[in-house]
Amino acid sequence: MHPPEMRARARALRDRGHNIRSVARTLSLPYATVWHWCVDRPERAVVGSAVRCFRCRPQPESPPDPAAYAYLLGLYLGDGHLVTTDRVPVLRIYCADTWPDLIDRCAEAMLAVLANKVQRVQKRGCVAVQSTATHWPCLFPQHGPGKKHARSIELVHWQREIVTAHPGDFIRGLFHSDGSRFTNRVTVRGKQYVYPRYMFSNRSTDIMGLCQWALDLLNIPWRMNLKWSLSVARRDAVAALDRHVGPKS
Structure with missing residues (x-):
């Protein structure tokens, strides 16, 4: 049995933006324990991106805009990258300078799915449309080390349900x-x-x-x-x- 002080400390770290794995590592606790304390509790005053993460509610729901999610999923599988090594995960979609409307549509999809704010970082020949949010990994479980073509990429059941209902939006993203x-x-x-x-x-x-x-x-x-x-x-x-x-x- 862990003391209440440990639980309060874990929740304080979580509310300051640390992800579950970081809190567990800092406090030398099992990942599942920290998840139960910080996410899987009805009394929790949810803050930040957790308010909008449709997978982390007591009863996982469909996204508020499933068509936008299907489109963003297609963009992510093509030109996206999810960085989980920083303190807060960062989702980046790289869009060529040639297509300014595509850059706008990508940003709009991020805002519709989870992001509170989207940045546009100019790179050589392209723009990195990016958003930091603790819960991006919940929505893109395909993330992992290395290039996508060098590892297995499979949709989980709830993603397949969304794409089945909105294949045109998914194809547009791809x-x-x-x-x-x-x-x-x-x-x-x-x-x-x-x-x-x-x-x-x-x-x-x-x-x-x-x-x-x-x-x-x-x-x-x-x-x-x-x-x-x-x-x-x-x-x-x-x-x-x-x-x-x-x-x-």
Whole structure:
């Protein structure tokens, strides 16, 4: 039995922004004990990002804006990175300078899902749209050390439910990060054909599989032209994808 003073100290550290693992390490306590004291208690006056974390409520709920979450999940799997080694986790999505509207949409999705504030940090050729919040790891359990293509990427059951209900938003996030729409030109027997085409490229076979699954949910035909490159080229398929993805701009 731990003394009440230890519990109060753990909660004080948690309320100052430390994550559960940091508190447990500081006080030499089991992770589960600190979680029970600081999160899994109905009397807790929830502060900060815990107010908005739909996974950490006594009864886990759906996100307030599931379409925004599905879109942000697609962006994260493509060009996102979650840093959990800092005192407070940082979610970063890298967006090319070429697409200012995409930068705005990314920031709006973060605010709709969890963030109280979003920063835009200029990098060479891109902007890192980022937000610090203790509970980002709760919403993106795919985070981990190393590059995504070098480790397993699987959606947990509640994420699959959200994507199943909002596959178009998820696909838009994937294509706005690692996809493109361009005009393809081919010449057959001296005659040139010009048509629009979508491409999605990702070295992770797991993420590629999630893209294929979401396209199947939308009944949009696709084919693989390389192991890491997917193509949507049929006229009706491109038109269908246009309704869900649209231009990055």
